[in-house]
Structures are given as C-alpha cells and as structure tokens.
Amino acid sequence: MTQNEPPELPRGIALAWGVAANPQRGPKREMSVERIVDAAVELADADGIGAVSMAAVAAALGFTPMSLYRYVSAKDDLLLLMQEQATGLPPESIREHSHWRDRLLALYAEQVLLYQRHPWMLSLPINGSPITPHSSAWLDASLEALEETPLSAEERVAVALAVTGNARWCGIVQAGYTEQSRSSGLSPDEVAMRESELYDRVITADEFPALRRAIDAGVFTSPDDPFRFGMERVLDGVSSYIDSLGHGAAREPATDWIVLDPAELAGDRRLKEAQKAVREAEKALRTAHKVERQALREARERVARARKSD
Structure with missing residues (x-):
C-alpha cells in the first residue's frame, strides 16, 4: 500500500458492506454468509x-466447521456480522x-429495546467507530436529528454519543436484572425487592449515610425509570x-x-507495587473509620444508658 492508497477493508467489514469476494468453492446453494449469521x-x-x-x-446448519471458514474466515468476523x-x-x-429532542429520545428508546432483544450484544467489545452499514445508520x-440546530459537527457527534452511551448503560443494567430473573425464577419486581433487602442488611447509616437514606426512601423498589430521567436531564443541558x-x-x-x-501503560513494576500499597492503605483507613464509627456509636449508647439510670 502506498502512502496515498486507502487502507484495505478488513474482511468482516467488507462482508458487512457486501464487497468481499465470495468463496470459489464450497456448498454454495446450501450455504451463505447470511445463513451462517442467522x-x-x-x-x-x-x-x-x-x-x-x-x-x-x-x-446447527448441518455442515462441518471447515465449510463455514470458506465464508466467514474468523470468529471475530462472525461476531461483527452478528452484531x-x-x-x-x-x-x-x-x-x-x-423536533430534535423527541427524535433523539425515540432513538434512545429503540436502542434500549435492541439490547433487551439481544443482550449478548453488550458482551461484544467496542473496537472504534461504527464502520458497518447498520451501525453507521444509527x-x-x-x-x-440535530442538523437544524446550531450545534457544530463535533457537538452533534458528542450528543449522539451521549444518547448511545446512556442507552447502552441502561441495557447493561436491564440485561443483568433479566438474567437474574431468568436464573432465579423470580419476577423482575421480586428481583428488585431481593436486592433492596440485601442492601438493607449491609448498608448502615454510620458508614454510608446518603445511600442509607436513599434505601429508606425506597429507590430500589421505585417504579420510576432512573435512566430515562438521566437521559432527559442530559437533553435539558443540550437544549439550554x-x-x-x-x-x-x-x-x-x-x-x-x-x-x-x-x-x-508501560507497566512499571515499582509503580504497580506503589499503587498496590496505596490501595491497601486506603482499605486500612476505611476499616479504621468503620471501627471508629462503631466505637462512637457504642459510646453514645453507654452515655444514653447512664443518663437513663441517673
């Protein structure tokens, strides 16, 4: 490749765009990239x-693995085509x-639905910008949706990434709850209730006061959608x-x-050892604070009992 020549498309991307060469041999009538991906x-x-x-x-298709490799030469290519x-x-x-805002909210909701239909997509790595046709279309x-706004090209991409990122985060959490529900046999509401009960057992007002207040307010069993709320507030900021x-x-x-x-990034051994020492010191400090809070609570209880006995 000379300096002025564009880079060659990786085979997976070329297959996605329909510009990869078809195999010269193999069970052509019965096999195709589309059937493999399906x-x-x-x-x-x-x-x-x-x-x-x-x-x-x-x-699943009734062929040998070698037959597939004539069409999709690597598993990474298959994963890309599946996505x-x-x-x-x-x-x-x-x-x-x-309106731009309504359209972006609709796109956000549709992306969340994609992750609910195909939660395995969330396990696939993100390797750069969306170069395939469908990803590019989103x-x-x-x-x-933002073309009629005064936002610059860079700002429009930033907003688009915010929408996609929020949808993906929502999908990750919802997929986790769905898997818990499937594996435990509990309904989504029962999963949320169990999670709230687990938090209730370990989160104390002394150690995590703000989280304790949120639990007492019923945040883990609330019907409100925190992800939609967050998305709305992001778009409030864009609108402003x-x-x-x-x-x-x-x-x-x-x-x-x-x-x-x-x-x-260089992986210096002494740096890693120093970082490990910092983490251990921070852990020790948290433990010391916990002991301090426990001692303070017990001291208050003793004072209160002494006052009652007086």
Whole structure:
C-alpha cells in the first residue's frame, strides 16, 4: 500500500458492506454468509454469546466447521456480522418526530429495546467507530436529528454519543436484572425487592449515610425509570446550550481527553507495587473509620444508658 492508497477493508467489514469476494468453492446453494449469521444469532439469543462457536454454528446448519471458514474466515468476523444483523436499521417511525429532542429520545428508546432483544450484544467489545452499514445508520439518524440546530459537527457527534452511551448503560443494567430473573425464577419486581433487602442488611447509616437514606426512601423498589430521567436531564443541558448559542454565547469546546498516564501503560513494576500499597492503605483507613464509627456509636449508647439510670 502506498502512502496515498486507502487502507484495505478488513474482511468482516467488507462482508458487512457486501464487497468481499465470495468463496470459489464450497456448498454454495446450501450455504451463505447470511445463513451462517442467522444461525449464530439464534444461538446467541437462546443461550448467550458463550454458546456461539464455529463448531456450534456449523452443527446447527448441518455442515462441518471447515465449510463455514470458506465464508466467514474468523470468529471475530462472525461476531461483527452478528452484531450488524441484530442492530438492524433505525425504524422509520423515528421520522415521525420533527423536533430534535423527541427524535433523539425515540432513538434512545429503540436502542434500549435492541439490547433487551439481544443482550449478548453488550458482551461484544467496542473496537472504534461504527464502520458497518447498520451501525453507521444509527449514528447518521442521530446526527440528522440535530442538523437544524446550531450545534457544530463535533457537538452533534458528542450528543449522539451521549444518547448511545446512556442507552447502552441502561441495557447493561436491564440485561443483568433479566438474567437474574431468568436464573432465579423470580419476577423482575421480586428481583428488585431481593436486592433492596440485601442492601438493607449491609448498608448502615454510620458508614454510608446518603445511600442509607436513599434505601429508606425506597429507590430500589421505585417504579420510576432512573435512566430515562438521566437521559432527559442530559437533553435539558443540550437544549439550554443550544438556547445560549442562539443568544450569542461562546462555544464551550472540551478538548481535554481523560487519558491514562504513559507511565502506567508501560507497566512499571515499582509503580504497580506503589499503587498496590496505596490501595491497601486506603482499605486500612476505611476499616479504621468503620471501627471508629462503631466505637462512637457504642459510646453514645453507654452515655444514653447512664443518663437513663441517673
């Protein structure tokens, strides 16, 4: 590749775009990339991503693993194609919303539903920007929703990422509750009640006062959706920022990325040992504070008993 030539598309991405060369040999009539991906998605939907292997997919289709490799040459490519198929295209119904905020909220809700339908997608790594057709279509839909706003291109992408990130976080938590419900046989409400009871046993007002007050207020059994509330407040901030731009306010670029110190990335042994020592000291300090609070509580109880006896 010369300096001016574009990089070659990895085979998985090329398959997603339909520009990869088809195999020259193999059971062409009975086998196709689409059938392979369909079978893999069915396995993942039924039994999780751990159930997906080239051997398992081949068995589901009645072929040998080597037959699959003629079409999908690596499992990583298969996972990418599975994600692409499960993601699908944004529903046309989102275009019924004319205001940018309503359209983004609709996109947020649809992405949460995607994760509920295919929770195994949350186990797949995020390897950079969405280069496949369907993933690109979701990002495009969010950017299109913001086109009539005064936001810059960078700001529109930032808002789109915030929507996607909130949807993914909601999906992660909901998938966890769904799995608990499935494995325990409890209903989602019963799972939430059990979680609240577990917190109730270990969270004390002395050690975690704010969390204790939240538990007593019933946050873990509340019917309110905290993720939707958070998404709404994020969009409140975007709306306020857009209004400020309309009144001539200066833009607020955020150019400082949160990055790990290169010294940590280097894996220096002495640095790791020092960090471990810090963690152990912090643990010891938390334990000492806990003992202190316990001693203070017992002292107060003794004082109270002495006053009563007087």
